[in-house]
Amino acid sequence: MKIMTWAVALLLSFYAFPQASIKGKITDEANQPLIGATVYISELNKGNMTDLNGDYIIGDIEEGSWTVIVRMLGYQTQSKKITIAPNSTWNYDLVLQEDLNDLDEVVVSASRHSEYLSEIPASVTVVGLAKLEEFAQSTSNISEILEFTVPGLAASTGTFSNWGQTLRGRSLLVMVDGIPQSTPLRNGQLGIKSVNPNDISRVEVIKGATSIFGNGGNGGFINYITKNPASNKKIEGTTNIWGSANLAKTNDALGWGIHQSLKGNLNRFSYYISGSLEQTGNKYDADGVPILPTYGFDNTDIYSTFGKLEYLLTEQQKLTLSGNIYHSAQDSPFIPVAAEVEVFNENGDYTLVPGYGVKGTIVGEEPTGTTLVNGQLKYSLNNIFQGTTNFETDLYYQNTENVFFYSDKFENGGQSVINAKKYGIRPNFNTSFGSYGPTNITLTYGVDLLKDKTNQGLLDGRLWVPNIDLMSWAPYAQSTIKLKNQWVLKAGLRYDDMNMDIVDYNTLPYSAKSDGNFSPSVAVEGGKLKFNNLAFNIGARYIEHQEFTPYISYSQGFSIADLGSILRSAVANNINDIQLEPAVTNNYEFGFISKFNNFQLEAVGYYSTSNLGAGVVFVDEINSFVPSKQPQRIYGGEVSVDYFSWDKKWQIGTSYSYVEGLTHSVGDENNLTYLGGDVIAAPKWTTYINWQPTEKLNTSLRMTNLGDRNRFDPFIDTNDTWAYRHTQFPVSGYTLLNLSMAYQLKSNLSLSLGVNNILNEYYLPARSQWAAPLKTFTGVGEGANAKLGLRYNF
Numbered sequence: 001m002k003i004m005t006w007a008v009a010l011l012l013s014f015y016a017f018p019q020a021s022i023k024g025k026i027t028d029e030a031n032q033p034l035i036g037a038t039v040y041i042s043e044l045n046k047g048n049m050t051d052l053n054g055d056y057i058i059g060d061i062e063e064g065s066w067t068v069i070v071r072m073l074g075y076q077t078q079s080k081k082i083t084i085a086p087n088s089t090w091n092y093d094l095v096l097q098e099d100l101n102d103l104d105e106v107v108v109s110a111s112r113h114s115e116y117l118s119e120i121p122a123s124v125t126v127v128g129l130a131k132l133e134e135f136a137q138s139t140s141n142i143s144e145i146l147e148f149t150v151p152g153l154a155a156s157t158g159t160f161s162n163w164g165q166t167l168r169g170r171s172l173l174v175m176v177d178g179i180p181q182s183t184p185l186r187n188g189q190l191g192i193k194s195v196n197p198n199d200i201s202r203v204e205v206i207k208g209a210t211s212i213f214g215n216g217g218n219g220g221f222i223n224y225i226t227k228n229p230a231s232n233k234k235i236e237g238t239t240n241i242w243g244s245a246n247l248a249k250t251n252d253a254l255g256w257g258i259h260q261s262l263k264g265n266l267n268r269f270s271y272y273i274s275g276s277l278e279q280t281g282n283k284y285d286a287d288g289v290p291i292l293p294t295y296g297f298d299n300t301d302i303y304s305t306f307g308k309l310e311y312l313l314t315e316q317q318k319l320t321l322s323g324n325i326y327h328s329a330q331d332s333p334f335i336p337v338a339a340e341v342e343v344f345n346e347n348g349d350y351t352l353v354p355g356y357g358v359k360g361t362i363v364g365e366e367p368t369g370t371t372l373v374n375g376q377l378k379y380s381l382n383n384i385f386q387g388t389t390n391f392e393t394d395l396y397y398q399n400t401e402n403v404f405f406y407s408d409k410f411e412n413g414g415q416s417v418i419n420a421k422k423y424g425i426r427p428n429f430n431t432s433f434g435s436y437g438p439t440n441i442t443l444t445y446g447v448d449l450l451k452d453k454t455n456q457g458l459l460d461g462r463l464w465v466p467n468i469d470l471m472s473w474a475p476y477a478q479s480t481i482k483l484k485n486q487w488v489l490k491a492g493l494r495y496d497d498m499n500m501d502i503v504d505y506n507t508l509p510y511s512a513k514s515d516g517n518f519s520p521s522v523a524v525e526g527g528k529l530k531f532n533n534l535a536f537n538i539g540a541r542y543i544e545h546q547e548f549t550p551y552i553s554y555s556q557g558f559s560i561a562d563l564g565s566i567l568r569s570a571v572a573n574n575i576n577d578i579q580l581e582p583a584v585t586n587n588y589e590f591g592f593i594s595k596f597n598n599f600q601l602e603a604v605g606y607y608s609t610s611n612l613g614a615g616v617v618f619v620d621e622i623n624s625f626v627p628s629k630q631p632q633r634i635y636g637g638e639v640s641v642d643y644f645s646w647d648k649k650w651q652i653g654t655s656y657s658y659v660e661g662l663t664h665s666v667g668d669e670n671n672l673t674y675l676g677g678d679v680i681a682a683p684k685w686t687t688y689i690n691w692q693p694t695e696k697l698n699t700s701l702r703m704t705n706l707g708d709r710n711r712f713d714p715f716i717d718t719n720d721t722w723a724y725r726h727t728q729f730p731v732s733g734y735t736l737l738n739l740s741m742a743y744q745l746k747s748n749l750s751l752s753l754g755v756n757n758i759l760n761e762y763y764l765p766a767r768s769q770w771a772a773p774l775k776t777f778t779g780v781g782e783g784a785n786a787k788l789g790l791r792y793n794f
Contacts, residue, residue: 020084023057024092026050026070031232034096035382036114036390037072048387051315052380070094109178109204109223111478111490112212112444113390113430119488121539121551122210123591123604123638125150127203134690134700135197137740138754138787140242140257140278141297142197146222148688148704150205151638151655154681155706158765158781159295160328160369163189164678168207168606169634169659170219170585171559177226177322179374179396183420184216185454185468185500186564188402190370194224195326196276196304198240198259201227208606209557209587211494211535214448214474218557218585218610226322229263229272229308237262239792244280248760248783249288255280257302268312278302282333285780286762290357292779293332294405298357300330300369320378328369335360336405338514339778343714343722348730352772354764354780365406366415366459373399385431393427403459407776411509411518416464418564420454438484444492445477456564458508465564466505466526472498486544493536496558502526502575507568514776524567527575531582533558550592557585561612561628583612598644605637613663613679632675634661651690658683674711676727677770683707696744705735706766729772734763734781748793753786760784 026037033054040047041058043066050056063086069079075096082090110120117124127149135145143165147156154165166172174181174191182191206212207220238261246253257278264271283291283298291298308322334357343350378394402418410416428446450472456465478492504526509518539553560582572578591604613628636659643652661675674680685705692698710730717723724730740754763781771777 020061020063020086020088020090021057021059022061022068022082022084022090022092023055024094026054026056026072026094026096028075028096029098031095032230034072034075037070037075037096039068039070041066042069043067049383051382052312052318053315055315068092070096072096107204108225109175109221110206110210110212111442111480111492112178112428112446113442115480118546118549118593119482119541119543121488121490121541121553122555123152123207123589123606125152125205125207127205129201132197132200132203134698134740134742136240137742137752137789138738138756140197140302140787141193142195142200143192145197146192146203146205147684148686148702149203151640151657151684151686152207152636152659153205153657155684155704155766157295157767158779159767160193160297160300160330161189161295162192164681164767164770165189165192166679166681167205167219167222168608168636169661169675169680170209170557170608170610171216172219173213173216173221175213175221175223176324176374177376178213178223178394178426179376179398179424180213180216180422181372181374181398181400182216183400183402183418183454184560184562185420185452185470186418186456186465187562188370188400188404188418190402192222193326193328193370194372195226195324196259196274196306198261198276199226199274199304199306199324200224208553208589209555209585209608211496211537211556211558212476212478212492214450214494214496214558215472215498216559218559218583226306226308226324227261227263227272229265229270229310231263231265231270233264234266235262235264237794239794240789242787242789244785244787246282246284246783246785247755248286248785249282249284251282253281253284270310271308273305273307275305276303283782283785285356286757286760286783288783289780290334291782292336292355293330293334293357294336294355294776294779295368296330296332296357296779298330298334299332300328302326302328316382316384318380320380321376322378323373323375325374326370326372328371329367330369331367332357333359333361335362336776338775339772341724341772341775341778343724345722346714348710348712348714348724350724350730352764352769352778354768354778355776356779362406362413366403368403368405368415370403371399371401373397388433389429389431391427391429393425395425396423398422408514409511410458410462414458414460414462416456416458418454418456418465420452422450422452424448424450440480440482442480442482443477444479446475448472448474448476450474454564456568462508463505464508465568466503466524468563468567469501470498471500472496486542488541488543490540490553491536491538493534496531496533496535498531498560500529500531500563502529502567505567507570510569512774519569522570523573524570525574529575529580531560533582533584535584546593546595548592548594550590552590553588555587557587559583559585581612583610585610598646600642601640603637603639605635607633607635609633630663630665632661632663632679634659634675634680636660649692652688654685654687656683656685657681674728676712676725677709677729677731677766678727680709682709682731682733682766697741699741700739702738702740703735704738705733706731707733724773726773727770729770731766731769732764734761736761736763736781750791752789752791754789755784755786757782757784 037050143156181194240259244255259276261274306324339355340353375397381391400420433441452470476494481489535556537555541551587608589606640655661680712728742752
């Protein structure tokens with residue numbers, strides 16, 4: 001009995017031992033709460049994360065002197081020595097300052113949670129807000145911005161379409177805040193232009209095959225992260241006004257645009273809303289000839305609206321409602337004149353006369369362009385399961401309508417339109433184990449549920465691609481292990497289960513070469529198709545020294561070939577006889593980042609294989625597109641160098657991208673042929689010089705050089721003449737120079753001027769060359785053109 005009494009007394013004394021706590025609020029320099037900042041006591045290996053109000057509390061702290069460390073991605077780490085008295089509460093509020101050196105290195109897309117770029121064992125490019133605003137001085141075309149800033153991304157097509165703008169020779173997935181914009185069931189190749197650049201806070205480009213977001217990302221993905229309603233005022237805003245003109249020929253070439261955004265904070269409610277309108281004029285090449293209007297930017301109305309509303313339910317819970325509409329409509333006074341191609345001999349000597357525009361109209365043609373509608377409702381719950389886990393789920397809606405140009409490839413002509421609707425829900429958990437010790441383990445897991453309905457028809461009612469109903473679910477898990485701040489190990493897997501229902505349909509007679517040779521109509525019996533795939537990734541990165549942070553990784557990607565193109569060209573009478581199967585890509589890569597004060601070097605080499613081509617190929621002998629059944633091997637490398645002067649007045653950088661690809665028939669691995677230009681881009685070299693002579697003036701000179709790619713031999717076609725095959729046409733390189741400058745008139749008012757192609761170079765974009773056998777896509781690039789803008793903040 002005495003022993004029991006002594007034990008109870010000891011236990012009571014233990015619980016009565018005086019304990020203390022620390023609490024406070026972590027904010028940024030704009031007095032906005034920082035959510036998810038880590039506050040911990042290093043000696044006790046104890047800590048917590050801030051909630052949605054930026055508040056935190058750490059309890060049960062023993063008496064003594066301890067070191068409190070506060071960390072947040074993108075902000076400078078702070079530490080403070082404090083002395084805790086028994087039974088007391090220490091209030092410790094802190095304002096974190098942005099880490100200007102690492103601000104653009106915060107990435108959320110690679111693993112669906114925030115992490116440093118330098119700790120990800122993969123190749124990632126982040127285009128931050130400062131870069132986006134700099135390039136916006138010259139262009140509102142996001143494709144041209146990404147062409148320059150993203151090594152490994154193929155050159156811009158010079159048109160509204162991004163057909164051929166591949167990523168490392170593979171297809172890419174485009175998203176806005178994680179919502180897929182691409183239409184993989186019938187890829188219209190228009191997804192890159194999905195949102196106004198003025199509404200983007202940064203662009204995250206994950207390169208190489210990846211399964212984290214599923215179908216369509218064989219080469220990686222582009223995720224546009226939109227602006228947040230962070231503000232310490234009830235209302236503030238930005239007004240952008242600009243005018244544009246062609247300098248090679250000014251006749252009806254003037255354009256203009258305006259973008260207005262507002263944001264504010266009303267206690268628990270914050271908002272960001274914007275609207276824009278842009279009108280373009282005529283576009284001319286360096287010789288003053290109207291550019292081919294097919295997929296063109298001339299005489300186009302572009303308008304967009306965007307909104308993001310956040311409501312703080314409790315300290316740990318937040319609701320976010322966001323949505324945008326992006327619409328473009330080209331109503332050109334020009335009609336296209338197709339290119340002329342003649343191949344003279346077996347050596348491949350040729351002449352190529354580009355297409356152009358002439359005044360005129362096509363009876364019944366409607367404006368071409370795209371309409372994208374996105375809606376997203378997101379719920380966030382932080383610090384659950386004893387503060388180890390953050391939960392987030394979203395419900396999203398996406399609607400796409402892509403109206404294409406008039407084509408004589410249909411009997412009696414016509415315009416096609418892709419219609420796609422997506423609904424999805426994505427619960428996602430992120431759990432941290434041992435967040436405050438030498439080893440940190442993070443696990444991200446969840447499931448993606450998607451319903452996608454896509455078809456393609458003609459505006460006159462004829463159906464070209466039948467209704468495809470897709471239902472899919474995909475559980476996934478991604479783990480990250482950080483060892484003693486020396487190594488980062490990452491591994492994950494994803495299982496995709498996709499079920500499609502295709503209705504009965506009749507194929508449309510079609511003449512791919514516009515030669516009057518129409519394919520016959522085929523009655524195809526529909527049915528159900530099922531695909532499933534398990535993909536995984538693994539990688540490691542050494543992070544102890546910033547002078548050399550190498551990584552090595554293996555990753556898989558999964559996609560369905562352009563199903564709509566296959567169905568509309570079917571020659572079988574039953575959907576089950578078409579023998580469809582998914583394309584699985586295996587990507588191997590090694591790279592490193594090196595930082596030496598004001599100097600940064602990044603290099604990567606990669607090799608990828610796929611069991612099939614990720615798209616379709618045109619077969620001249622049957623005058624039709626068929627699934628690419630040939631395995632592919634793609635390899636390449638990228639290197640980029642950046643240097644900042646000590647006084648921050650100069651910034652110089654360059655990058656070089658090289659990719660090559662081979663294919664072979666099944667069972668004949670030694671008989672290799674080169675892949676076409678729609679897959680493999682010519683080498684790309686970019687260089688820039690930024691100069692800030694005064695605090696008010698910024699200037700930038702940029703050069704883009706595209707190299708040659710001549711890999712193909714001509715053949716004798718059905719007309720007994722020499723010809724090049726579809727997309728297998730030589731590419732001759734070109735060099736473009738762009739200049740931009742901005743002057744700060746007042747603290748809240750700036751003037752900018754951008755001049756593109758300042759040397760008025762006459763050139764054919766790469767796609768205009770490798771697509772020459774089709775003749776309808778070969779147009780000249782725009783001559784010298786300028787954009788004058790005014791920006792006002794209030």
